[in-house]
Amino acid sequence: MSSEIDYYELLEVERTADAGTLKAAYRKMAMKYHPDRNPGCQDSEAKFKAINEAYDCLKDDQKRAAYDRVGHEAYRQHMGGGGGGAGGFGGGAGFSDFSDIFDTIFGGGFGGGGRQQTRRGADLRYDLEISLEDAFHGRETTINIDVSAQCDACDGSGAEPGTSAETCPTCAGHGKVRAQQGFFVIERTCPSCHGAGQRIKSPCRTCRGEGRVDKARSLDVKVPAGVDEGTRIRLSGQGEAGPRGAPAGDLYIFLHVKRHPIFEREGTNLFCRVPISFTMAALGGAITVPGLDGVEHEVRIPAGIQSGKQLRQRGAGMPVLNGRGRGDLVMQIEVETPTRLSARQKELLEEFRATETGEECPQSSSFFSKIKEVWSDLTD
Numbered sequence: 001m002s003s004e005i006d007y008y009e010l011l012e013v014e015r016t017a018d019a020g021t022l023k024a025a026y027r028k029m030a031m032k033y034h035p036d037r038n039p040g041c042q043d044s045e046a047k048f049k050a051i052n053e054a055y056d057c058l059k060d061d062q063k064r065a066a067y068d069r070v071g072h073e074a075y076r077q078h079m080g081g082g083g084g085g086a087g088g089f090g091g092g093a094g095f096s097d098f099s100d101i102f103d104t105i106f107g108g109g110f111g112g113g114g115r116q117q118t119r120r121g122a123d124l125r126y127d128l129e130i131s132l133e134d135a136f137h138g139r140e141t142t143i144n145i146d147v148s149a150q151c152d153a154c155d156g157s158g159a160e161p162g163t164s165a166e167t168c169p170t171c172a173g174h175g176k177v178r179a180q181q182g183f184f185v186i187e188r189t190c191p192s193c194h195g196a197g198q199r200i201k202s203p204c205r206t207c208r209g210e211g212r213v214d215k216a217r218s219l220d221v222k223v224p225a226g227v228d229e230g231t232r233i234r235l236s237g238q239g240e241a242g243p244r245g246a247p248a249g250d251l252y253i254f255l256h257v258k259r260h261p262i263f264e265r266e267g268t269n270l271f272c273r274v275p276i277s278f279t280m281a282a283l284g285g286a287i288t289v290p291g292l293d294g295v296e297h298e299v300r301i302p303a304g305i306q307s308g309k310q311l312r313q314r315g316a317g318m319p320v321l322n323g324r325g326r327g328d329l330v331m332q333i334e335v336e337t338p339t340r341l342s343a344r345q346k347e348l349l350e351e352f353r354a355t356e357t358g359e360e361c362p363q364s365s366s367f368f369s370k371i372k373e374v375w376s377d378l379t380d
Contacts, residue, residue: 007054007067010047015068019059026055119195121148121212121242121249128253130223132260136292136318138225142218143253148240149215151207156245158211160202165244168193196244211244221253226321228265231255263292268327270317273334274299281305281335291316291329299331307335 008015011025029051031037038044057063126145150156159165167173171190175197178187189195203209219238232252239249257265264271274289284303288296297313310332317327341349 005050007058010050010054011058022055022058026051026059030055119242120247121240123249124239124251126251126253127256128221128223129256129258130227131258132263132265133292134223135227135255135257135265136225138227139223141221141223143221144216144218145251146214146216147238147251148212149217150241150245150248151204151211151213153206154204154211156211156241158204158207158209158244159200160204163200163202165198165200168197168199171197173197198244200244209244211246212241219251223255224321226268226319226323227255227257228267228321229255229257231321265318268318268320269330270327271330271332274331275334275336276301276305278335278337281307281333289313289329289331292318297329301333305333305335307333309333 008017011017011022011029013021013025017025030048033044033048033051035041035045035048057067124145124147126143128141128143130139151158154161157165168175168190170192171177175190175193175195176187177190178185190197193199200209204211207213217238219235221233221235223233232254235251235253237248238251241248262272270292272289274287276287280287280301282304284305285301287299287301289299290296291313293316295316297316299311299313301311310330313329313331315326316329319326338345
């Protein structure tokens with residue numbers, strides 16, 4: 001790629017382009033022709049060098065003014081005279097601009113230059129089973145877990161008491177080292193300290209330099225009212241301790257609600273099946289249903305109620321988690337047919353059957369009337 005090609009044409013911008021337009025064009029072209037995106041292509045590598053040279057010239061106001069007056073010769077004289085542009089790769093774009101492109105292509109983390117961040121401890125999970133009553137009222141309980149905690153002997157430093165860690169001489173405490181290979185700067189984890197940025201000459205004998213040991217721990221957990229199956233409670237900083245004094249992770253408690261013998265839950269509503277006698281269903285009356293709140297709810301049964309009918313008691317269900325109000329208590333009526341009758345009861349029922357006209361049970365009368373009609377059509 002000849003360096004005599006016009007710099008503005010290389011970056012595909014107008015000669016009046018401002019600094020922002022130039023930088024955007026440079027990033028676009030550099031990403032397009034980056035050697036890592038075009039492995040083995042000499043034309044792309046050459047154009048990538050030319051693009052860097054063009055941007056290095058045009059981003060500087062003095063270089064750009066000289067270039068606009070006399071062209072490429074002015075840029076060569078400026079570079080040859082030690083004019084002092086930003087340090088670059090073979091006279092191309094400065095390191096900060098190249099780092100921007102590298103971050104865009106490879107996902108960031110290239111040009112940080114700061115100290116290596118300490119690795120945080122792992123998050124932990126604990127499964128806690130509670131009753132539906134616990135979910136209704138809330139509960140305070142204590143759990144016991146085995147977890148990696150900070151070593152008391154070395155206060156989490158990993159160094160034997162009386163000694164201390166020293167800055168890694170290989171990476172100067174950064175945790176990473178860099179090496180320039182041609183146009184590229186390769187950054188990798190420091191082989192001496194393995195990214196910690198520090199080196200321990202005398203490891204703690206209790207934790208063997210880790211800064212943490214396994215311990216049994218008891219934690220108080222408050223379960224709020226209204227929790228449901230799968231609700232997650234987060235205890236910040238109660239997870240696994242980080243290595244060598246790094247922050248601890250979090251502990252997540254997952255709740256599991258045991259099956260209740262009477263009530264089933266759906267959201268904030270409670271459901272239960274209520275069997276009633278066939279005389280109660282026919283004549284109506286009242287029943288008492290105890291709720292999870294300990295209150296007895298009186299429910300009126302309308303005369304002639306059918307099996308499967310649902311009755312609703314407003315505000316007698318589960319509380320809303322972290323909110324106000326409660327769901328409903330929904331009772332599904334199941335009409336029970338008696339299976340053990342005394343002689344007198346049978347006599348009374350026979351008397352009742354003798355007085356039936358079909359209007360007492362309109363659904364069954366309608367059904368058998370339709371059956372007769374269908375059978376009549378089939379036999380005609």
